[in-house]
Structures are given as structure tokens and as C-alpha cells.
Amino acid sequence: GQNIDQPTEMTATEGAIVQINCTYQTSGFNGLFWYQQHAGEAPTFLSYNVLDGLEEKGRFSSFLSRSKGYSYLLLKELQMKDSASYLCAVTPLTGGFKTIFGAGTRLFVKA
């Protein structure tokens, strides 16, 4: 089967760094996305990884290892507004439309 695993919840302190892991097993691989979803709001695009390595975008970075079926989202200098759910999603096949989503990691940032 195809599935994506990520932790259900994490808690971190304002100003700290947190790493949210994601592992996946899919039939083929086209790309991996991270989305942020605040409670009651739409998921919004954070990052997209196709090749192995680290993609940095401001306070957020995303890493991919295709051989290990593994990705992580790194959030630096945490702010209270970063409290949200973070969804890992994989598009398994080129031209396919069955993007698979993880259940999301709910991040709580405390003062």
C-alpha cells in the first residue's frame, strides 16, 4: 500500500528550532510537498522537493532523501503564529493526480 507517516503532535518553545519528520512509501515518486494549515483555515503551500537535499526558504527549510523515503520540515526562530498543522504530501507518479497526504503534525508553540 501507499502511506505517509508523520508524528501526530509536537510542542516547542518560542524562538527554538523544531524538526517535523515525514516518511513515505509510495509507488514511484514525483515530488514531496509541505503545507501549513491553521485551525479552521485552508492548507497553504510551504515547500516542494523533487531532488535530494535541503531547500531553504526564510525560517523554513525542507529536506528530502528519496533513497530513504524521508523528508523533514525545519522551522527556525519559532513564533507563536507557527502553531498549526503541517501536512506532508507526496505525488507518486508523473502525470498522476493521486497526491497522498499524511494526517498532519499539529505543532504547539509555547511562550
Place this chain on the structure above:
Amino acid sequence: ETGVTQTPRHLVMGMTNKKSLKCEQHLGHNAMYWYKQSAKKPLELMFVYSLEERVENNSVPSRFSPECPNSSHLFLHLHTLQPEDSALYLCASSQDHGGNYGYTFGSGTRLTVV
């Protein structure tokens, strides 16, 4: 107005009611999607439309009926729902039906079936 807009934001309906969810995108995207989001579960793909043609029907019960009259609008018609259908229903759009450029999501409709 930009992005993906969904109405209504909240809906409470009885099991014998008929209602419709509406989604609208002004991004010029070619594909539109309906997803179901239940608590602590992954997003479940329900339907995909590419250039107004349905290309995916992911084993969804017939009490959910999609409609895509044009590339900017998508509806989900609901009838004789069950309490377990209570969830957040998200509409999304993408440039291609592969979702290879990521999705733009609407804020969702929170549906409660009583």
C-alpha cells in the same frame, strides 16, 4: 477576488436534507478537486476534474454528487448523508491535474450531519 473560495463556511444538515457546496477559483487553473478532511486522518481525495471532465471518482458513495459546469466552478451536491459524513470538505485547484505544482486550497466547508 483571488484564490479559491468556498461557500458556505459552515453547514448543519439533517440526514434527509439536500444541500450543495460551492467552490470557485480565479487562478486560471485547469484542475479542481474535492477532499474530505476528518480529525486526525489524512486528506481523502474524493473527486478530480481536469478541464471540466471528471477524471477521478475515488470510490465515493453516491450520496455525494459533484458538478463542474466550467473551469472556474465546482459543486458538491449532498443528499441523504450520514453522521459519519461530518467533516471538513476542502476544495482545491492546481495548474495541472497531476498536482505537480501543488494545490491552492479553499478554506473549506465544515459540515455537520445531524
